[in-house]
Amino acid sequence: MDTRKIPLFCYWNGCIKDGPDGPFYEGSSPRGIRVDSKIELSNLLDDLHRLTGFEKGKFQIDLIGRYPSIVQQQMVKYVRLPIVDDCSLEMMLEVPCYHPSINSLEVYLEIKPFSDEVTVSISHQSPLESNVPRKRYRQEDASSVNADVNVSGRNTKLGSPPEDNHNGWIEDEESTDVGNSGDNGVAQKDSKMKKPTLTEGVSDSVSKQLIFSSSWLDESELHVGMIFRGKDELAKAVKLYSNRRQREYNVFEIPITGTFQSGCKNYCRWFLKAAKTNGNGFKITEYTGPHACKPADVGSDFLAGEIECLVKVQPSLSIVELNNWVKEAFGYTVSYANMWKAKKEAISAILGDLDKSFSVLPKFMAALGSSNKMLLEWQYDLFPDPKNASFRSVFWAFQQSVEGFPHCRPLILVDTVDLSGKYPGKLLVAAGLDAENSLFPLAFAITTQEDLSADTWRWFFSCIRKKVTQREGICLILS
Numbered sequence: 226m227d228t229r230k231i232p233l234f235c236y237w238n239g240c241i242k243d244g245p246d247g248p249f250y251e252g253s254s255p256r257g258i259r260v261d262s263k264i265e266l267s268n269l270l271d272d273l274h275r276l277t278g279f280e281k282g283k284f285q286i287d288l289i290g291r292y293p294s295i296v297q298q299q300m301v302k303y304v305r306l307p308i309v310d311d312c313s314l315e316m317m318l319e320v321p322c323y324h325p326s327i328n329s330l331e332v333y334l335e336i337k338p339f340s341d342e343v344t345v346s347i348s349h350q351s352p353l354e355s356n357v358p359r360k361r362y363r364q365e366d367a368s369s370v371n372a373d374v375n376v377s378g379r380n381t382k383l384g385s386p387p388e389d390n391h392n393g394w395i396e397d398e399e400s401t402d403v404g405n406s407g408d409n410g411v412a413q414k415d416s417k418m419k420k421p422t423l424t425e426g427v428s429d430s431v432s433k434q435l436i437f438s439s440s441w442l443d444e445s446e447l448h449v450g451m452i453f454r455g456k457d458e459l460a461k462a463v464k465l466y467s468n469r470r471q472r473e474y475n476v477f478e479i480p481i482t483g484t485f486q487s488g489c490k491n492y493c494r495w496f497l498k499a500a501k502t503n504g505n506g507f508k509i510t511e512y513t514g515p516h517a518c519k520p521a522d523v524g525s526d527f528l529a530g531e532i533e534c535l536v537k538v539q540p541s542l543s544i545v546e547l548n549n550w551v552k553e554a555f556g557y558t559v560s561y562a563n564m565w566k567a568k569k570e571a572i573s574a575i576l577g578d579l580d581k582s583f584s585v586l587p588k589f590m591a592a593l594g595s596s597n598k599m600l601l602e603w604q605y606d607l608f609p610d611p612k613n614a615s616f617r618s619v620f621w622a623f624q625q626s627v628e629g630f631p632h633c634r635p636l637i638l639v640d641t642v643d644l645s646g647k648y649p650g651k652l653l654v655a656a657g658l659d660a661e662n663s664l665f666p667l668a669f670a671i672t673t674q675e676d677l678s679a680d681t682w683r684w685f686f687s688c689i690r691k692k693v694t695q696r697e698g699i700c701l702i703l704s
């Protein structure tokens with residue numbers, strides 16, 4: 226089996242923000258570790274508990290990966306990938322294989338106590354406890370990790386000898402910061418201040434098996450060994466899994482044995498059986514998947530929800546690209562028309578609908594007027610009550626055009642364009658001609674009138690005369 230070490234930059238004590246390229250981390254410096262490309266999530270979480278000092282059993286660490294969703298030459302767009310099982314972790318760790326330009330990965334840690342009791346004990350820890358030298362527990366960690374490796378079948382099979390720092394630290398903590406943001410010193414100090422004491426003999430009550438929270442990753446395949454907090458969470462996971470794949474399923478519960486079974490309604494091979502654990506949890510004991518049957522019809526509203534975050538990151542994604550993504554993610558094909566409708570719905574969800582966009586246009590024009598010295602003139606239809614008016618036309622010209630026109634030929638060309646769509650009307654465009662006989666944009670107007678009245682023409686030319694040029698002897702050419 227081919228494994229290699231992958232640099233993983235871990236961030237915590239800050240917050241995840243969204244930028245033009247997707248999520249990024251603000252407020253702390255990363256700590257770098259090197260992990261096996263085939264590491265299991267439970268082992269990685271053990272490493273992260275040691276790295277952060279947040280005691281396993283008292284604190285839960287949720288992981289969000291910065292996953293490249295679109296990689297095109299120099300441009301990379303990222304999405305948040307919740308890492309909740311081995312499958313999603315594998316997806317993250319495979320990134321450098323598929324994108325050689327990305328040779329390190331970033332994960333964001335969300336750390337929360339399992340109970341309020343713990344929070345209280347942290348705030349009241351004695352200064353002595355909080356000053357336990359880090360070196361000491363690093364040594365303890367090393368021995369406990371060695372024990373883990375001997376137990377782990379995967380590592381034994383690989384035959385990799387236990388190394389002193391095989392648990393993945395790149396270097397000592399002082400030299401691991403890559404410092405892409407913020408003040409390293411402050412962030413380090415801060416993380417130490419918030420760090421609870423790492424005691425000896427970490428409680429074994431939390432097993433190596435992963436307990437799923439409500440952030441269960443619905444995109445991943447289910448598998449034997451997955452543990453859920455209770456029957457409700459298991460049922461939710463099955464529902465989410467099935468909805469995502471547009472498959473119907475039946476559930477059978479056997480109260481005597483306490484087992485939960487679910488099978489495909491189309492009687493394909495898909496089958497899941499889960500049994501109660503010692504606590505109130507449920508563990509998948511048998512699983513056959515994925516579905517071999519065809520999905521039910523996929524509605525555009527469902528698709529719109531699925532593609533929304535992709536469209537938000539890159540609105541220019543074509544229908545074909547989106548269809549390919551759905552095929553890859555969920556295994557079914559969608560018609561072009563359906564995806565077109567879904568993309569339209571997703572854009573509406575992100576940007577608002579046409580009415581909303583139209584209503585913010587006056588604000589937008591005013592902003593352009595104040596920031597870019599754009600010249601503006603509005604025309605309204607008035608109602609008997611002077612408080613009410615409705616939009617008729619707007620005229621605008623850029624200051625640069627006004628300043629450039631004296632150097633153009635004494636000529637103005639005017640053309641009109643029909644505006645179709647939800648708000649019909651006309652666009653009027655006036656242009657000059659420069660010394661090289663190239664068009665020089667001068668002024669624009671939009672009016673709700675589909676048939677231009679003499680009044681509207683008069684208004685348009687008076688705006689040009691008033692705001693753009695007072696030159697005499699200009700030749701005017703109308704389309």
Ligand SMILES: [Zn+2]
Nearest residue numbers: 489493516518
């Ligand atoms: Zn099926």
